[in-house]
Amino acid sequence: MDAGGDSMQVRGTRKRRKMQRVTMMDVAKLAQVSPSTVSLYLRKPGAVSPSAGQEIARAIGTLGYVPNLVAGGLAAASSKVVSIIVPSIRNAFFAETVSTLQSELAAEGLQVLLGHSEYGEEQEEALVRTALSWAPAAVVLTGLSHSAGTRKLLRASGVPVVEMWELGGEPIDMAVGFSHPQVGASAARHLLSKGRRALAFLGARMQEDHRAARRASGFEEAGRNGGAQSCEIINHPGAATVEAGAILLNRALERNPNLNGLAFSNDLLALGALFECQRQGIAIPDRIALIGFGDLDFSASCIPSLTTIRPSGDLIGKEVARLILNRIHDAAPEEAQRIIDTGHVLIERRST
Amino acid sequence: MDAGGDSMQVRGTRKRRKMQRVTMMDVAKLAQVSPSTVSLYLRKPGAVSPSAGQEIARAIGTLGYVPNLVAGGLAAASSKVVSIIVPSIRNAFFAETVSTLQSELAAEGLQVLLGHSEYGEEQEEALVRTALSWAPAAVVLTGLSHSAGTRKLLRASGVPVVEMWELGGEPIDMAVGFSHPQVGASAARHLLSKGRRALAFLGARMQEDHRAARRASGFEEAGRNGGAQSCEIINHPGAATVEAGAILLNRALERNPNLNGLAFSNDLLALGALFECQRQGIAIPDRIALIGFGDLDFSASCIPSLTTIRPSGDLIGKEVARLILNRIHDAAPEEAQRIIDTGHVLIERRST
């Protein structure tokens, strides 16, 4: 027993050598069957005779056999990886989605290959290129804005593609998300319904974050159409942080001291504004009303609690997984559900 | 020529077929060289004649060739993936580390395979098992506590392993992180130095999060040794959220209304306590001093700003990447740097 226990003396071998030594062949030998039977058993345990199955299972156990997915992927021309590309995993939205997605996929034996585009289309294209070199079972992208090259690469590959976190355009293949202009409009209408007329949308990194920019547009349009006296958009070029929230608040009030209704592209910004108001003694919501986006962890607990819009990154992850799995087990042959709207929910709290 | 170009009529094929059609062979043909030369060029461009290199580069361009890493991994017996296993990507600490790590590795052509252990050792073992089936270039684990099976699997594989976010034990292979008991002790000493004597450590999920538990132990020991009148540990079994922070604060004050120095296992908890104090009119730091852990985004901006300890998830990511890359390019033959202490920094702010 315990074959393969190298006796610590053999340490000499210069090159690091992989000891993926136990192959399917070894299992087959020990179980007294052919490799293909083992392979079959691994993929469809039911399709093999119970007795053989027993033997194989035992052999796998005693040998500690771990299938080589690389070899499997090569032979099957499609590996058990799903490549997920998000702007940044530091962003709580995407962290949530990726987390859920990872769990759902892992349950089906799929691994997650992660990449960060940092909101850059060229970066994304490069990531897609290397992603495809893994012959992935699927590719998940964030948003609908991609370089022509990305789209072409993906289309040509024939790999299932899901674009998430945005709806409102023609997806490459499948899409799960919601309309950002509608989110912006919801925010505007809510502020208007509270009697606010001097509005502004404060966002971060909107020159790159197209989805935030679209929320801003939706906000502006709904604001103007809904009777707002003023309704401007202010962008902070840096990342969406609490600190940026304070900066944005000050900039906005400088430009228009009468502002009384503020929407933010992200709860972090709203929290920063909240703190800054507290610091300056600006009453919320009496003097100014705030509405965020994301329903992050702290939004329900801060003081005053933050009215916000929940996009449900969780649900998005679940639905993306569902689409992928459907496609893989090609349960849906030709025209399956390709676009899923996960909607958004406005959660009213004390800050408005 | 162009053998194998199915003429689009063949669409009937039921199974989704991968169109990874352009192979190295195609490139070789077009460039009038042998596949080996192409392979060589791809790996060491310098080792091939300039003229041939030109041709190959051109061919790759016109054909849009994308190397098949699966095949490469099989042939080389080691794929260009690094498997990273963290408790949860939702945790900002790990999100930061993974993000940095991803960037650093991507720059060297390494992909990141992500897994969540959810603080479970069996889960982790399962993840390690599948990770190994990819013949990864390296495996990155969180913490030093793993099942015996995990350790055995990893040791037997011969794959480089880095354990991160914790020091203070014998790593499987390499380790990058810091001592958690020391962090706890720093927090205790800081509170003591501010004249606080009735201390408590409030943590979440410490039955599973061993690192948090170790911070608690370090805190308790330093507290008692440093002359604290009382020094207890309170655990919230759920996740570390802002909401849990409020719950913990209340529970702590119930048990001992005289508490005047509180340390938290996570800034989110501290923020929750901050809000709860504000709600109840408890003065910070006059009545009670708070110190967190993590230096999260909001910690500098909240009111009062939060004294905290920064572990630098960023730096951890960078160092992990460095160790891995060193090992891969086996720049360091036998006894290289195996353990790196990234330390921790106490950042004093207004909450103490």
Added chain:
DNA sequence: TTGTACGCGTTATCAC
């Protein structure tokens, strides 16, 4: 139900 034979696209070792 089980086994045989071939191929997946690349790397690595040699000769040349």
Added chain:
DNA sequence: GTGATAACGCGTACAA
């Protein structure tokens, strides 16, 4: 510097 050639470990017709 370059090019045959043999693995790499497994899927998958196809035959038995």
